[in-house]
Amino acid sequence: MTFVPxxxxxDRVRARIVEQHGNYARAVLxxxxxxxxxxxxxxxxxxxxxxxxxxxxxxYATQLASKQSNVREALARIAGVTDAQLLPIIAAxxxxxxxxxxxxHAAPGGLLGYRRARSHDLVAVDHCLTAEPALSAALGPVRAxxxxxxxxxxxxxxxxxxxxxxxVDATAHGPFRDEDAARIGDWLRTTPQIVGVAVRGRTxxxxxxxxxxxxxxxxxxDAPPITxxxxxxxxxxxxxxxxxxxxxxxxxxxxxxxxxxxxxxxxLSLPIARIATSVVGVDADAVGVADAAGSAAAAGIVxxxxxxxxxxxxxxxxxxxxxxxxxxxxxxTGAIAVAQLLARLTPARIVYVSCEPSTLARDVRTLVxxxxxxxxxxxxxxxxxxxxxxxxxxxxxxxx
Numbered sequence: 001m002t003f004v005p006x007x008x009x010x011d012r013v014r015a016r017i018v019e020q021h022g023n024y025a026r027a028v029l030x031x032x033x034x035x036x037x038x039x040x041x042x043x044x045x046x047x048x049x050x051x052x053x054x055x056x057x058x059x060y061a062t063q064l065a066s067k068q069s070n071v072r073e074a075l076a077r078i079a080g081v082t083d084a085q086l087l088p089i090i091a092a093x094x095x096x097x098x099x100x101x102x103x104x105h106a107a108p109g110g111l112l113g114y115r116r117a118r119s120h121d122l123v124a125v126d127h128c129l130t131a132e133p134a135l136s137a138a139l140g141p142v143r144a145x146x147x148x149x150x151x152x153x154x155x156x157x158x159x160x161x162x163x164x165x166x167x168v169d170a171t172a173h174g175p176f177r178d179e180d181a182a183r184i185g186d187w188l189r190t191t192p193q194i195v196g197v198a199v200r201g202r203t204x205x206x207x208x209x210x211x212x213x214x215x216x217x218x219x220x221x222d223a224p225p226i227t228x229x230x231x232x233x234x235x236x237x238x239x240x241x242x243x244x245x246x247x248x249x250x251x252x253x254x255x256x257x258x259x260x261x262x263x264x265x266x267x268l269s270l271p272i273a274r275i276a277t278s279v280v281g282v283d284a285d286a287v288g289v290a291d292a293a294g295s296a297a298a299a300g301i302v303x304x305x306x307x308x309x310x311x312x313x314x315x316x317x318x319x320x321x322x323x324x325x326x327x328x329x330x331x332x333t334g335a336i337a338v339a340q341l342l343a344r345l346t347p348a349r350i351v352y353v354s355c356e357p358s359t360l361a362r363d364v365r366t367l368v369x370x371x372x373x374x375x376x377x378x379x380x381x382x383x384x385x386x387x388x389x390x391x392x393x394x395x396x397x398x399x400x
Contacts, residue, residue: 002027005117008058009066010036038062044129051117053130053385064089064381067389071357071379078361084374089389090247092381093239099131100238101159106170110147112139112156130385135159138166138194145187150177151199159230162216162238167196169213169230176201176208184210198230207231219245219271224299228265228291235267240382244353244390245271247378251351251394252276252325259323259347261311261338262330266292266304268353272327273304280321281306282314312337315345324348334359336366343370350395355382360391373398 004015006029015027032039042056055063068089075081092098104112105122113124127136135158142158152173161167176199184197188211196213200206217226217234220242228234235241248268252258254275263269263281265288273279273296283289286308293306307314311328315338320326326347328335332355342350343366350367354360364374372395382390 001025004029005054006057007032008036008039009062010038012036046114046123046125049116049123050114050125051119052114052128054117055387056129056385060091060095060384063384064091067381067387068379070387071377071389071391074357074361075364075374075377078358079365079368079374081361081364081368081374084393085376087376087378089379089381090240090243092237092384093243095384096129097132098237098239098384099128099135100162101157101234101236102128102131102135103155103157106146106153106156108152110143110145112143112146131158132160134164134166134193138168141187141191141194142168145184145191148183148187149180151175151180153199157230159215159234161195161212161214162218162225165195166193167198167213167215167230168194169198169200171200172202181208181210196230200231217241217265217267219267223271223274224295224301226266226270226292226295227298228295229287232285232288232291233264235382237382240380240390241267244380244382244392247380247392248272248327248351248353249275251376251378251392252327252349256325256349257323259321259326261314261326261328262335263292263306264288264329266295266306268327268329269304269306270296270299270301273301276325277303278322279304280323282309282311284308284310311335312341315341320345320347325351327351327353329353332356332359334363336363339363339366343367343372346370346397348397352393352395354391354393355388357389357391360393364393364395367395371398372396 001024004027007013012034014030017025017027019026038059040059113122138158153170154173155171157169196211198209198213213230256276258276258279260269260281263283269281289306289308296304375396376394378392380390
């Protein structure tokens, strides 16, 4: 198999192999001799340099089919799962302008942009087609601010806060320079569309905030709002996140005691708490857990509690904590240590949310070996124009 970035299924191309591995190779596209039926002209002017959205040249229906196939293939090849009910992928409500936050890299002089594909080089951009329009509109003012600061910054996240305005969350390369406090305050007063700035140091807990830096997240039309501070994890696609939450709630089912691992600020815990008998949320992010507890209290949700700590450590210390359903939504690297613990503790049902099919399949292989059967699998497109796909998987214990 040969991977040719920039080629679409059905294209006839000239390419040069640049990496050779055991069962696959990587090539660079030299010329598209004839476009296939899935090819389309990518609309982004930085597509040849920026590594952020490499599937823009593939029509959306083909993107969805490829992601569905990737989930199926990973589960079969890595986990040996071939008989699960693989539901049709849920398309993103919006193919473009779907991201409510973007993370960019900063350089001296106010430069701001993304990384070049497979490189650390910065590609300055004036707008981003996958970002909400308010984020693209904020790029110019943010560049102007960066050009005035004495504090050196590495990364800058620009995010819409759910209330029609924007928050900036930056990571400093070194110490915060005190003279920048006045500059940021003056800039906020003259830039009404941006209401808050947070500057984080490399030291844990080191942060300076200016203005309002919290977010309001809604997981459904009738769901209580989740309020969290900038820097805590949020799904980048708020509209597709609603489909994710609906799917998880459906897979969990009502009347259950639920343990939600990697719960963050309660994106899944709080909606689940409306149908469960009890919910315990666990996450290593103490700030996110505190925000989750605050949102639960504000909404009057009493059958949920949260605990800060690593998921694997909690499992070793507390076991299942009385739960018969475990929900886990780990980072892209997966949760092999947690999967191994679950294989020994054997809750009746596991609902696993993943943004990486290969690590999902690796962890599911452990669960299958412990007597679990994969019942349902629901792919969801949270990330149009990229190869990434969100997956919700339900595993049911069939043998002890």
